Amino acid sequence: MTEERKNLVFSSPPDDVDAVHAFLETVWEANPEVGEFDRMAFETALIELASNVIQHASGDSGVTCVLTVSAGDDGLTASLADTADAGGIVLMNREMPEELAESGRGIALIQALVDDLRYERRDERNVWTITRGRSAD
Numbered sequence: 001m002t003e004e005r006k007n008l009v010f011s012s013p014p015d016d017v018d019a020v021h022a023f024l025e026t027v028w029e030a031n032p033e034v035g036e037f038d039r040m041a042f043e044t045a046l047i048e049l050a051s052n053v054i055q056h057a058s059g060d061s062g063v064t065c066v067l068t069v070s071a072g073d074d075g076l077t078a079s080l081a082d083t084a085d086a087g088g089i090v091l092m093n094r095e096m097p098e099e100l101a102e103s104g105r106g107i108a109l110i111q112a113l114v115d116d117l118r119y120e121r122r123d124e125r126n127v128w129t130i131t132r133g134r135s136a137d
Contacts, residue, residue, distance in 0.1 A: 003070055003071065003072030003073075004030055004031060004070065004071050004072070005068060005069070005070045006023070006026060006027050006030070006068070006069050007066065007067065007068050008020070008023040008066075008067045009064070009065070009066050009067075010064070010065055010067070011062055011063070011064040011065070012054045012062050012063055012065075013062050016054060017047050017050050017051050017054065020046065020047055020050045020067065021043075021047065023067065023069075024043050024046070024069070027069050027071060030071075031071040034071060034076065034134065035134070035135055037135055038075075038076065038132060038134055038135050041113040041114070041132060042076045042078070042113070042114065042130070042132045044109075044113055045109070045110045045113040045114045045117075045130055045132070046069075046078050046080075046130060048106050048109055048110050049078075049080060049106075049110055049128055049130065050065070050067070050080060051106075052106045052107075053065060053080065053082050053084065053126075053128070056084075056087070057082055057084030057085075057087070057126070063082050063083055063084045064082070064083045065080055065081065065082045065083075066080075066081045067079070067080050073134070074133065074134070075115070075131060075132050075133040075134045076131070076132045076134070077129065077130070077131045077132075078129070078130050079127060079128070079129045080127070080128045080129075081122075081125045081126065081127045081128075082125060082126045082128075083124075083125060084126055086121050086126065087126070110130065113132070114130045114131060114132040115131050115132050115133050116129070116130065116131040117129070117130050118130075
């Protein structure tokens, strides 16, 4: 299989994570060899990431995102660039919060589902990258 890249541009409002779900359906249709467990883990991580960006980054003017997903023999990669202000984000391995905590699970959940989560501020954009290797069949 050769690596295939697909792109989506969305803005919130009016778009929400449903746009990402619909986009991922086209990725899976084009890459039927990606296993169900890898799809579920990657999609859950990406939806959590997109949801966090929409929730925490959209101010009065909203946020625009460019999402690129690549599927290849080695695995799956997504890059999500958003127009939100820099948030002073520092990634480190996060632990799940206490059971009754009302927030703080997003980064920990993403890290549990993918092999790598990265963040950088580039060209006045927040750029998030997740990577997940493919499981053996």
